[in-house]
Amino acid sequence: MTSYIPLNQPRQIRIIHLAPGSREDLLCGTIETVLLGEASYEALSYEWGAPDRVCNFGLKHGSIPITTSLHQALRDLRRKAGVRTIWADGICINQDDLVERTKQVTLMGEIYKNASRVLTYIGPDADDSSSAIEFAANLVAFGVSRIRHSDPRIHIPEELPNLGLPAITSPRWQALRKLLTRTWVTRCWCGQEFLLNRNLTVMCGTTELRDWELFSKVVRLVFARRLPAHILPASGQDPLAIGECVFALGGVRRAILDKRAQFRLSNLLPQFHAFQATDPKDKIFSVLGLAVDREALGVTVDYTQATEELYTRVAGSILSLYQDVNFLSNNLGVKRLDLPSWVPDWSSWVFGTEYVNRDCGFKSKWNLSSRWVLTLENRT
Structure with a gap:
């Protein structure tokens, strides 16, 4: 060594x-x-x-x-x-x-x-991935052509051959499903790595995908009901999570590269909530480089600190900088960490209803002590 x-x-x-x-x-x-x-x-x-x-x-x-x-x-x-x-x-x-x-x-x-x-x-050439890539391109062309002419038969397996698609038992469907559910798409660091450079090449084994949005287009057409839903898995990886990851990557990438938007950390965390991290601290660190307010928040990468300390400091810094408790209304996940009740557990965060306190018509008065104790008073 x-x-x-x-x-x-x-x-x-x-x-x-x-x-x-x-x-x-x-x-x-x-x-x-x-x-x-x-x-x-x-x-x-x-x-x-x-x-x-x-x-x-x-x-x-x-x-x-x-x-x-x-x-x-x-x-x-x-x-x-x-x-x-x-x-x-x-x-x-x-x-x-x-x-x-x-x-x-x-x-x-x-x-x-x-x-x-x-x-x-995205991984080696396996599970007939080369054929799956070619099939995906054909499906995108098929799905786009039906955007204005929705045909309910697309969701009836027995009707697929009548629409010019392979039978439900065709190995091409299985190969495409395995390709789309490779875990690269839900990896939290994929965001920063994927979003900051215009010159991007997706590779499967030695095969280069000229159109990096190919997977995004297939998944979007499935959710738009223009392609059969069985493309995505019925078990194992959550198809909704796959969809959310694909949509987040596509939307944020276009906004950043076209300079149409800048994102606060409090905006990025719910955008990337479905992405997975081996180290729960990476739920913060993997998007920190994309946040326009990272220096103002004073949040720095430090793997020596406890996850609970990091999450509490991030929540406290957002509250202190913007004087706004609204982002806490997204804190609907089941808490796995020993955190103060008001601090979101970003390791298991479920995206909730944003700005719920505004919708309910009450204002909040609050005080954040130096020991990270949040006192809230609701006033109607």
Whole structure:
């Protein structure tokens, strides 16, 4: 195992020079330390999967342990000839150094924004995924053509062949369902990685998807009842959660890149409530880089603090900055953490009715003490 050379400047990052080779060759390369903004690289977004680092990335004098999912991604991304320069968190950040990890996570928004391209790797070519991608494109064309001519037969399995679609038993439906329910779409860090760079390529194995919105279009057409609902799973992953994640990514991405909107942290948290996080602190940290008010709130990335402390400080900072308790009305989730009653548990948050106190016609008078005790008085 190779020891990392510490990063000793605030904006230093590491990048990988991925050596060429066939898929069966040893995965190896070199690591270079550079200043953010002074080197060209592609940034990798991928599903971490199992946290165990059981694979290795080979270096001249040793190796770095990496997860199976990162190993798969780099094997599919490396070129047969010529070096490829990539930033990937599992190698470029020392995962065993909590202080470095905290500092580098703070820079991740800029890392993805400054990349020449973001590579979103949704997993290896498996479960007939190549056929599923082609089928998805055909379905989008079919669904769009029926926007103004809704046909109820689309939701009757026996009628699908009469509409020019495969029978319900066709393996193409199963392949597409498995493709759409890969867990990359519900991963909380997918948001920041997906939203900040116009040059985005979605990859499944070695296949590049030219239209990154392909999945979004399929899911949107399902929810618009223009495609069969059985495309999404009846069990396992929640189809509503998949839909919410896809809609959030599409809507926020367009708004940010077109500079039509800026988002407060209190707006982003409900937008991304359906995304999943292994570490509950990442429910905050994964969207912090997108928040226009992150500096005003004084919220910083710090993995050493307890999740309960982080959630309480975030809620208190939002209240103190905006003098507005309305965002607390979304706090409808079942609490899993030991939090003050007024603090949302963002690890299990269910999006509720916004501004419920305005709708009910009462005003609130409140006081937030230095010990994070909230006193509320309702006045009709």
